[in-house]
Amino acid sequence: IVTVNCARLLKADHHATNGVVHVIDKVIATTTNTIQQVIETEDSLETLRTAVAASDLSSLLESEGQYTLLAPTNEAFEKIPRETLNRILGDPEALRDLLNHHILKSAMCAEAIIAGLTMETLEGATLDVGCSGEELTLNGKPIIANKDVLATNGVVHFVNELLIPDSAKTVFELAQESEVSKSTDLFRQAGLSSHLT
Numbered sequence: 001i002v003t004v005n006c007a008r009l010l011k012a013d014h015h016a017t018n019g020v021v022h023v024i025d026k027v028i029a030t031t032t033n034t035i036q037q038v039i040e041t042e043d044s045l046e047t048l049r050t051a052v053a054a055s056d057l058s059s060l061l062e063s064e065g066q067y068t069l070l071a072p073t074n075e076a077f078e079k080i081p082r083e084t085l086n087r088i089l090g091d092p093e094a095l096r097d098l099l100n101h102h103i104l105k106s107a108m109c110a111e112a113i114i115a116g117l118t119m120e121t122l123e124g125a126t127l128d129v130g131c132s133g134e135e136l137t138l139n140g141k142p143i144i145a146n147k148d149v150l151a152t153n154g155v156v157h158f159v160n161e162l163l164i165p166d167s168a169k170t171v172f173e174l175a176q177e178s179e180v181s182k183s184t185d186l187f188r189q190a191g192l193s194s195h196l197t
Contacts, residue, residue: 004028006109006148006155035069035151036062044158047077051089055096060103067154068104068119070127070138073145076162084173094168097123101165104129107154110136110147125165138163 002009007024014021036058039045048071052058061069077085088094100123108119108129115130128139135142138159146158166174172184 001112001114003109003111005031005150006111008111029150031150031152033151034062034153035067035156038149038151038156039069039071042071044073044075045071047074048072051095051099054089055092055099057096057099061153063153065153066107068106068108069154069156070102070104070144070159070163071156072102072162073158073160076160080162080164087170088164088168091168097165097167098162101125101127101163101168102159109155110144110157121165123165123167125167127163 002012004022004024005028007026007028009022010025011023014023033041036052039049039052039061052061061067088098101121103122104119104127105122106119113129113131113136115132117129118126119129120126128137130137130140132142136144136147136157138144141161143159143161144157145160149156149158172187
């Protein structure tokens with residue numbers, strides 16, 4: 001699937017006497033903002049804006065390149081327990097891993113995403129990007145709220161859930177999501193959960 005500024009190429013290589021015509025499915029708008037400027041101008045990304053500033057990622061998101069930012073909205077941050085969010089925001093390494101987990105290494109428009117596509121993030125993990133009917137999905141969940149916000153150095157998709165990588169979790173949080181969750185409960189009952197957090 002070929003796209004031009006996220007417009008889908010419908011018919012290619014119509015030769016004319018004075019050039020070539022390619023037919024696309026939408027009008028291409030002028031793009032002037034970097035990904036960083038998109039974050040700075042969107043009210044729904046206020047929490048992300050604060051997190052990016054605290055992690056020194058601003059320079060990356062305004063640099064030349066082609067990235068895909070899966071931008072967590074304010075709503076996405078609000079779904080996370082306050083204690084967990086404060087811990088990540090207060091830990092520069094965990095915060096950087098969290099944000100890098102939302103950045104793909106190449107620009108990926110919605111039209112070019114097919115079911116079962118696996119993409120590597122800057123954090124080093126992979127995300128399963130796909131589609132279910134007309135909806136885009138991440139790791140099987142339809143959490144993309146707004147898609148194809150174009151920037152001069154890539155594309156932004158707004159997501160309404162935070163994607164927390166293992167590298168930004170405590171041992172306790174990892175254990176709760178795994179096959180050793182019963183052991184975690186025993187640690188908690190014995191008053192030892194602080195060692196895992």
